[in-house]
Amino acid sequence: MRVNANTNGGAHISWASAQAKSAEVKGYPSFATRNQGFFSRHMRRISASLPRFDGGGNARYAEKEKLQRGRWGGGAGRWSGVMGRIGRMVWRMRLRFAVLFGFLFLVIAFYVTPLHRIYRRASFLGGGSKFVIIQAANLGGGVMEWKGPREWAIERDSLKNKRKYAKKWGYELEIVDMSTKKRYAHEWRESWEKVDTIRNAMRKYPDAEWFWWLDLNTFIMEPSYSLQSHIFNNLARTTYRDINAYNPLNITHPLTFPYLDAETRSPIGDGLASSINIIVPQDCSGFNLGSFFVRRSVWTDRLFDIWWDPVFYEQKHMEWEHKEQDALEHLYAAQPWVRPHVAFIEQRMINAFPPGACGEKGEDPRIHYREADRDFVLSNRLNRNAWERIKDWVSDSVKAAKEKRKEKQEKKNEKKDGEKGGLESCGYDCMGAAFRWAMHPKSILHFWFRLYFLYCLVLQGKDALPRPFGGASPSPSRASDGLLMPVYLRSS
Amino acid sequence: MHFAFPPRKTSHPPPYALRQTRSPLLRRSRLQFLALVALGCIAGLYILSKLFGSSSTTEAIPAGTPPVVIVTALNKSMGDAFNEKIKQNREAYAARHGYATFFPSTSDYPLGDSPASWSKVPSMRHAMALHPHSTHFMYLSPLALIMNPSLPLDAHILSPSRLESLMIVDQPVVPPDSVIKTFSHLKGDRIDMVLTQDKEGLGSEIFILRRGEWAKYLLDAWFDPLYRSYNFQRAEGHALEHIVQWHGTILAKLALVPQRIMNSYVKDEKGNNAGGVYQDGDFVAHFYGCDKAPRHCEEEMAPYFAKVAS
Numbered sequence: 001m002r003v004n005a006n007t008n009g010g011a012h013i014s015w016a017s018a019q020a021k022s023a024e025v026k027g028y029p030s031f032a033t034r035n036q037g038f039f040s041r042h043m044r045r046i047s048a049s050l051p052r053f054d055g056g057g058n059a060r061y062a063e064k065e066k067l068q069r070g071r072w073g074g075g076a077g078r079w080s081g082v083m084g085r086i087g088r089m090v091w092r093m094r095l096r097f098a099v100l101f102g103f104l105f106l107v108i109a110f111y112v113t114p115l116h117r118i119y120r121r122a123s124f125l126g127g128g129s130k131f132v133i134i135q136a137a138n139l140g141g142g143v144m145e146w147k148g149p150r151e152w153a154i155e156r157d158s159l160k161n162k163r164k165y166a167k168k169w170g171y172e173l174e175i176v177d178m179s180t181k182k183r184y185a186h187e188w189r190e191s192w193e194k195v196d197t198i199r200n201a202m203r204k205y206p207d208a209e210w211f212w213w214l215d216l217n218t219f220i221m222e223p224s225y226s227l228q229s230h231i232f233n234n235l236a237r238t239t240y241r242d243i244n245a246y247n248p249l250n251i252t253h254p255l256t257f258p259y260l261d262a263e264t265r266s267p268i269g270d271g272l273a274s275s276i277n278i279i280v281p282q283d284c285s286g287f288n289l290g291s292f293f294v295r296r297s298v299w300t301d302r303l304f305d306i307w308w309d310p311v312f313y314e315q316k317h318m319e320w321e322h323k324e325q326d327a328l329e330h331l332y333a334a335q336p337w338v339r340p341h342v343a344f345i346e347q348r349m350i351n352a353f354p355p356g357a358c359g360e361k362g363e364d365p366r367i368h369y370r371e372a373d374r375d376f377v378l379s380n381r382l383n384r385n386a387w388e389r390i391k392d393w394v395s396d397s398v399k400a401a402k403e404k405r406k407e408k409q410e411k412k413n414e415k416k417d418g419e420k421g422g423l424e425s426c427g428y429d430c431m432g433a434a435f436r437w438a439m440h441p442k443s444i445l446h447f448w449f450r451l452y453f454l455y456c457l458v459l460q461g462k463d464a465l466p467r468p469f470g471g472a473s474p475s476p477s478r479a480s481d482g483l484l485m486p487v488y489l490r491s492s
Numbered sequence: 493m494h495f496a497f498p499p500r501k502t503s504h505p506p507p508y509a510l511r512q513t514r515s516p517l518l519r520r521s522r523l524q525f526l527a528l529v530a531l532g533c534i535a536g537l538y539i540l541s542k543l544f545g546s547s548s549t550t551e552a553i554p555a556g557t558p559p560v561v562i563v564t565a566l567n568k569s570m571g572d573a574f575n576e577k578i579k580q581n582r583e584a585y586a587a588r589h590g591y592a593t594f595f596p597s598t599s600d601y602p603l604g605d606s607p608a609s610w611s612k613v614p615s616m617r618h619a620m621a622l623h624p625h626s627t628h629f630m631y632l633s634p635l636a637l638i639m640n641p642s643l644p645l646d647a648h649i650l651s652p653s654r655l656e657s658l659m660i661v662d663q664p665v666v667p668p669d670s671v672i673k674t675f676s677h678l679k680g681d682r683i684d685m686v687l688t689q690d691k692e693g694l695g696s697e698i699f700i701l702r703r704g705e706w707a708k709y710l711l712d713a714w715f716d717p718l719y720r721s722y723n724f725q726r727a728e729g730h731a732l733e734h735i736v737q738w739h740g741t742i743l744a745k746l747a748l749v750p751q752r753i754m755n756s757y758v759k760d761e762k763g764n765n766a767g768g769v770y771q772d773g774d775f776v777a778h779f780y781g782c783d784k785a786p787r788h789c790e791e792e793m794a795p796y797f798a799k800v801a802s
Binding site: 257258259260261262264298299301302305306309310311312315316330334335336337338 | 600601602614615617618620621624705706708709711712713715716717718719721722734735738739740741742
């Protein structure tokens with residue numbers, strides 16, 4: 001209140017004292033709080049360091065007229081010149097820039113936002129809604145056997161993979177519960193639900209054209225492939241009609257009975273892509289119905305109708321191990337009307353096998369997965385993310401190197417007849433193991449922790465470790481010799 | 493920087509003004525116009541091709557194609573004289589209406605061990621391959637005679653309105669009490685197979701098929717080796733009954749017509765088939781079972797041959 005008693009403008013009051021007084025009144029701490037923040041302290045330095053666009057300092061105005069005064073791009077620093085030039089260029093080419101940004105905007109709108117799904121679904125644009133992926137789930141679950149955690153994990157990952165793919169390209173995904181049920185009066189009919197399932201899907205999606213049956217143990221390795229670009233845009237080239245190209249069942253083709261018409265006797269039917277109604281891959285033992293396409297058509301209705309017949313099955317149920325697969329092979333071989341509408345596709349195109357599957361014939365480029373060729377779908381393998389791929393690549397290359405090493409070793413051993421023992425051979429193995437250990441996905445998370453751990457252990461002894469790892473507890477009795485203890489512990 | 497005065501003009505002007513640039517052959521405005529016209533033409537062509545492109549897929553039927561082919565598979569064991577008479581009976585009828593005939597031998601087809609009566613199935617397929625543009629194919633048992641050649645097939649059976657009036661709907665496929673019945677709502681123009689029924693089952697000795705993918709499907713399914721090896725009691729007759737009852741896509745194209753329309757039995761052996769017994773004026777007389785031991789086909793047929801000839 002004494003401050004108030006003195007009128008403002010009193011000659012004996014300096015600015016500093018008034019400031020101090022007012023600070024006191026406000027009750028702030030005794031030291032100055034102003035200019036404490038980073039910006040308030042460095043504002044001037046920052047602003048002074050910013051580039052200037054005014055073509056020179058104000059100081060120049062006070063100078064006499066010189067050649068470059070008031071001009072752009074003078075000696076006022078390279079920065080201002082460059083920025084100014086860019087600014088002017090942008091302004092001059094604003095139309096072009098507008099087009100560019102518009103294009104960028106469209107790209108983002110279509111490919112980053114979900115808009116592209118709508119676009120890809122539409123029947124007149126992407127046509128994604130014309131494809132239905134039928135995914136069999138819960139195979140053999142339910143009554144027959146308990147599923148272990150491994151089966152559940154595979155199922156979950158597989159479904160996730162398919163969902164993502166279908167969503168990405170705007171396809172319909174129909175997940176079907178295939179658990180064994182007493183659904184049919186006749187026991188033979190069980191496990192023939194495949195046909196009924198596809199029929200139901202056809203009823204459910206009346207606008208769809210192609211139906212893709214996929215077993216559960218398949219993974220779409222290259223979700224960037226759309227079905228259209230991978231297969232259907234060029235059906236005549238991606239599929240083949242003449243089974244003689246690859247004929248593991250040795251089916252006589254084409255049929256030569258003189259009572260058949262020319263189209264049925266032709267090895268390729270009418271040869272038009274429009275007459276293809278079913279696309280089946282062949283593995284080393286015949287047709288493979290783990291992944292195949294059917295098209296909605298009257299022909300398909302007929303095939304589905306005749307596919308299961310009690311008279312066929314009564315005679316063949318002991319032989320037909322794969323039920324519907326064998327039945328289809330029989331229909332193909334025995335009923336000529338089927339052939340002109342069946343197309344085959346290389347197994348690798350829609351259901352590549354992992355190496356080792358399918359007999360002991362080894363790698364068949366028509367059947368087995370090759371990562372280098374970026375095959376579309378793989379049987380029996382989890383879809384790996386980017387990190388897992390790197391990891392696999394590392395372990396694969398280590399393995400390959402190891403094998404080479406072994407070969408060399410064997411040659412050496414042949415010469416020296418095994419003089420040297422385990423230690424040398426460990427060299428590569430141990431390195432590989434260490435490398436793999438370091439590359440374990442968890443190790444990235446714990447990398448720094450490990451480094452610290454090693455540092456403590458090697459350089460400073462066990463006591464320096466954090467407590468859970470056998471380090472010393474920060475008890476007062478040991479605080480005296482705790483030279484190596486962290487500072488914050490010693491101070492207490 | 494600017495000057496106080498504009499620069500002087502030259503004191504020696506050229507005699508006439510030089511054109512700065514050569515005027516392009518096509519001015520910008522004209523180019524735009526041409527581009528628009530071209531675009532319009534392409535769009536127009538595209539729309540036209542979309543509109544009329546599909547119409548070209550309907551195939552042209554060459555002139556002089558017989559609308560109907562009569563097929564009879566002849567068994568050599570019946571004797572050449574008999575077979576010749578049967579042939580003449582069909583040929584006379586076909587000539588009258590511009591139809592074609594086809595008489596293969598039962599031994600022409602790879603039947604294996606199955607009975608020769610199976611040959612009717614591939615013989616129909618064969619006829620379809622030989623006459624790819626004819627619309628209907630009638631299989632006539634070699635034990636049947638056309639008794640009323642004045643009846644054209646089209647008006648008598650096949651025209652959709654006639655077929656709709658003849659069709660027996662909601663009828664058990666295999667009498668008397670099969671749970672599978674013929675469809676109750678069928679259009680005459682959707683029918684691909686016409687046949688009759690006697691008291692025992694479907695009459696597979698005489699039937700009419702319409703050319704098309706369905707007919708191939710039926711014949712090939714019917715001829716499946718697993719049916720032939722199954723030892724059905726009445727061979728292909730029971731096989732047909734089996735596929736008709738088990739497969740909806742076959743039943744849906746099937747029309748049953750009253751027996752006397754094209755399959756009148758001359759003799760009612762078991763006395764329980766009164767509705768199907770031949771009367772004068774019927775289209776076809778069928779001597780069903782006349783090739784079995786006590787009966788004799790030629791003897792039975794002789795008066796009927798005389799009747800047709802008169």
